[in-house]
Amino acid sequence: MPNERTAMMYFPDSTHASSLKVIQEPTSQIRGFYFKKSLLAEVEKLEHANNYAVYFLISDVDEPSIYIGQSIHGIKRLKEHLKQKDFWQFGILFVTDNNSFDKQLIDFLEYEFIQRFNASTYIVENRDMRINKPNVNWYIAAAMNTFAGQITFLLEALGVTIRQAKQVESYEGERTYYPAEKNHPATIYLHDGQFVITKGSTVLFPQEKLKHYKDEGKLYQKLQAKINQLIQANQAEPIDEKSARLTEDIVCPSPSYAADLCSGASKNGWEYWQGLREERERLG
Template sequence: MTIGRTISIYLPDANPQGVKICEFFDSIVKAVSIPRAKLDAGLKRSELEQPGLYFLIGEKDEVGKPKVYVGESEILTVRLSDHHKKKDFWNQAICFVSEKNNLNKAHIKYLENHACEQAKLVNKCTLENSNTPTKSSLTDQDRDFVLRFFDELKIIMATLGYPIFEQTKRSKRHTYFCKSKNANAIGEYTEEGFVVNKGSKSNMEETTSLQPSIRAFRANLLEKGIVKEEDGVYVYQEDFTFSSPSMSASVVLGRAANGWMLWKDKDGKTLDELVRQKGISNG
């Protein structure tokens, strides 16, 4: 049985678009989320006068991945002020500190390295760090402490709308197929969207009636190296999450497509039958 967690989100100025203070009721992990436009107000927070890890977050790129810079500082207000002057891409900062103020330089250096490595592994953002930060040496006890800290950090990040450390939950019981001409794709419907698996094949040809937005999206997937041309088809070089089944089917087939009807399981049952109609029946 899954055990639930409670996260408190406090709005210091009662503005849902302003500074947010986020924390678990049963943890020392505290996050301060600051829109760049509200940086002056955010820098007045006493929590930022201590060591911590921070993320600078920019707009999503053409394939939906946000730009993210990971950093650490012994005094967060100083580092954020510096980035405000020198870095252009970001519009949101999320800082993580300890409620007990018991993070030291070695802790945050380890967290910085671990966050960068995990972001690369999950591959849901574009890292703006030019180099992977050096990992500090910790005792086993301290390492376990910071890894527990990170486990709670990533939950708060996802709650704030940035699931950049969340591995997509997969289940072989819910595998779907989309085939036509040279297209031969395998995927799965998840809570984050529709995932097309690495190794899937898309048609290179596009119909003349294909929406310009889908045409541009296919071009961006190719430009970013998410798909590569191999033997007359586009082959996915990594798992990729689309916003909807129809978006994924249209990109795979190179034409307008209803993904709810065209993604089918091994028995030929459509995603519509197995998910939407089932949901209506259960309701």
Template sequence: MSQLFEKSLILLKSKWKLSHSRLRIAKLPFAFTGISILFRIVLGSPRGIKIAEITSRIVKAVLIPRNRLIEAGQREETKGVGVYFLFGQSDDDAKPSVYIGEAEDCYTRLKQHHKEKDFWETAVVITTSNNTFTKAHIKYLEWFCFEQCKVIGRYKMQQTIPTKSYIPEHVIADLMDMFDTLKILLATLGYNIFEEIRDASGNRSVSKESIFYCRGKGIEASGEFTDEGFVVFKNSQMAAETAPSMKTYLELRNKLILDGLVVKKDAVYILQSDYVFKSPSAASGVILGRPSNGWTDWKDRDGRTLDEIKRKSV
């Protein structure tokens, strides 16, 4: 076999592998009928350090509450080459915050952030069981994770744009497989940073039966009841004024305005992106600007309430 033919064959395999990996990422929620994830609770506390890994893969995630940072230093998994995430929730922001970084010694870097950054409460370190990450690998993953997080928009970024490292095409395919894994592990640990609310174009096929509407004086909003809560769709309208009796969700409403997640147009506010509320009543209360029972104020196209469809049918 000639050297030219060998090189062509290697390149063809690399391109196929990359294309196949990207295709699988797009279909990830449907590709698995079941995954075995191994959890280890360190030091016996379910609220302490946790280690998660998919049993058939080399990527592992170590969740570290900030007040457990000293104990985390006793774990070899935290001292290797990897990417890490700092998660926090500010009282002043409508979205949770995240910082995405990389380090050749993640634990040492976390100690630096402990001294310098106030916002975070929990860190998650992503490493491999066989120490295969190189500096170039983690620089690329840091950049890719940043870009994905920015596009999806669930979290407020607490950093500048990281530098993208050069990586050969066939290595990128392997890193995308690793990204698949860390995405699953983070979501399983409670951080759905890479889980899209709807698809990137906003055109995910949603059956008309699953869409609910909330209407008030001169406003209309639409949304969907999901596993996470109630998703109000982009371009939904929100009342410009609030009733004096509105107390419970007034702070959340004000955060949406201050963070630019809703923008005033004429006599109403317009939601700039899909937003997940923790409950149907939080969603309708913010939209209507008054106390609201979301189970009765959200109705389908035939006028049936969310309560009739989702609770009384069980």
């Protein structure tokens, strides 16, 4: 097969095989450490885990969210996040086994992956969205892009896919569109198991009452951050202070998340999108 690749997996403790693993391509110097938060201390004991690194802290509960960071001391930097950030359940740290990363390179990788995930289904938890691209010459940029490609493959192998809206726009088959309730100007369609809000749909900033929900305002904060993220990535344009219009298709992990974005409230997506429940029942 033309796109086949090979990755080696090492399990430091077979009793925690799903919670702690090391991944690396046979001919690459990039090594990835996957770990659940509870096993952070175990990663520090592993060879090369304290090298220069770029890392990802990830939550896949409800709406997927991610924090992208860099470290000159590898896994040691992440200890601070145990106190400062509580949203994540697992992390992935990337180093080189010969410690060939330097400050300029991890700075570029942090920037690059913030931009990639900013245009994905993930909510990016970074406060600094790194708008300005690091200034490097073409030779260094080419090497950095190669590293970014290798890390993207390893992320995919570990189950973290950077799903972008542009990946679904080229689909030319027939689609069934499901409109929002109450004539709200928004529709979705299904693509490869994902729920896609169509270009031109209106999304609403979250209602103030969400601040007082039993989740202590977490849904409010996530919706606010996501719409700001879409505007910042030029995937949406403001209409007024309460709404924005999508400038491209946006992939969502669930119909309810798509409904929350479009309504500015907490909604059951199977009910919000007209005809969607009937389609699910038809498909069994």
